[in-house]
Amino acid sequence: MVEGSTDNTWRILRFLSDKMEEIKGIRLSRNFGKESAITADLQFASGDAIIVMDRDLQHLPQIIPAMIRFWKEKGGNIVEAVKTDHGNEHLSSKIGTRLFYRMMRQLTELDLDNSSDFKKAQIPFLVGERISGKSRWSVLRLIALLTASIF
Secondary structure, eight states: OBOSOOSSHHHHHHHHHHHOTTOOOOBOSSOOOHHHHHHHHHHHOOSSOOOOOOTTSSSOGGGHHHHHHHHHHHOOSEEEEEEEEOTTOOHHHHHHHHHHHHHHHHHHSOOOTTOOSSOEEEEEEEOOOOOSSOOOOOHHHHHHHHHHHHO
16 A cells, blocks of 8 residues: 555555565555555455555564464464554654543543454564654644544
8 A cells, every 4th residue: 555655665566566466556546544544455455364564664574474473373363563662752642642542442432452353363562663754643633533533
């Protein structure tokens, strides 16, 4: 999935998808937001397994083999990587994230921390350094996501 990317990601993805049938590319017309992009990915995807990963490489690709191995051996519907720490995340991001989950829990009575509707397994990982750009998540954007999620 390429959404709002200003680098050569789309060109590289097309090259890889021409060489490997397992790789498919979707290019959205504009930046619709992470959640909408993931929804489009999942609707388009096929196969036995789907890997969703942020492109900033803070979710380290090195954990993918362990996730696949766990999925094959344990048979969970979802294997998710869970941050054991948040790396060099700004204090405002940490506060905003905690506020988001606390408000979501209070307003909906749903505890979404590490939750899913499916059998799942969790593999802990340490967050990698962001390879490019800065996070665009702010407290205001988290509040907007909270509002959209509730309604």
